Amino acid sequence: MDQTTQNSSTQPWTRLLQLSLLFFFSWMPHFASGSSQPCKVGGHPLFGYLENATLVNINQLQVESLVDSGATTTALDARNIRMHIKRNGARWVHYDFIHKDSGQKTPMYQPVSRVARIITHKGAPSERAVVRNTIKVGKITRFVDTSLISRSNFPQQLLIGRNFLKDTALIDSGGKYLQENCQ
Numbered sequence: 001m002d003q004t005t006q007n008s009s010t011q012p013w014t015r016l017l018q019l020s021l022l023f024f025f026s027w028m029p030h031f032a033s034g035s036s037q038p039c040k041v042g043g044h045p046l047f048g049y050l051e052n053a054t055l056v057n058i059n060q061l062q063v064e065s066l067v068d069s070g071a072t073t074t075a076l077d078a079r080n081i082r083m084h085i086k087r088n089g090a091r092w093v094h095y096d097f098i099h100k101d102s103g104q105k106t107p108m109y110q111p112v113s114r115v116a117r118i119i120t121h122k123g124a125p126s127e128r129a130v131v132r133n134t135i136k137v138g139k140i141t142r143f144v145d146t147s148l149i150s151r152s153n154f155p156q157q158l159l160i161g162r163n164f165l166k167d168t169a170l171i172d173s174g175g176k177y178l179q180e181n182c183q
Helices: 003-024 030-031
Strands: 044-055 061-067 074-077 079-085 091-098 105-111 114-118 128-138 142-150 158-160 172-177
Touching: 044 158, 074 091, 074 128, 091 128, 105 128, 128 158
Parallel strands: 044 172, 061 158, 074 142
Antiparallel strands: 044 061, 044 128, 074 158, 079 091, 091 105, 114 128, 128 142
């Protein structure tokens, strides 16, 4: 076999090896800094499927949240939910937020921004009060509609829905707490 034939047969493997090394070394700055994930992609913050969130208007409490692009509205764990109508016709809601980590009970009284009608597979539709809350994840703070429901059967007290994510963040479905160390 002459030299020309030998070089042309090994060239594709050499090129593949070069590309593999280039890819590997392009990720080295992330590993060297202790972060295996970037904080942003294309100018948008990158969230994991789990993130810690701060409930700004509920005593700045920090809760674990599930980031769910399938949910239209953000949902908050609320107990003892009682809606009533004031004399002027405005709806208000009383509820308790019980912080899972500390056990701290915070009574809340807020105007209802709307009432969501929820249709389930089992039984009659139900109504859910929706209030406006300020939620912070990493450096992102949003004032969003938050539906109130008991999430006592779920490990996370907050579900972050599309109304928080829209035009704000991207999701890495395999990542967790990606915004924790972002500055």
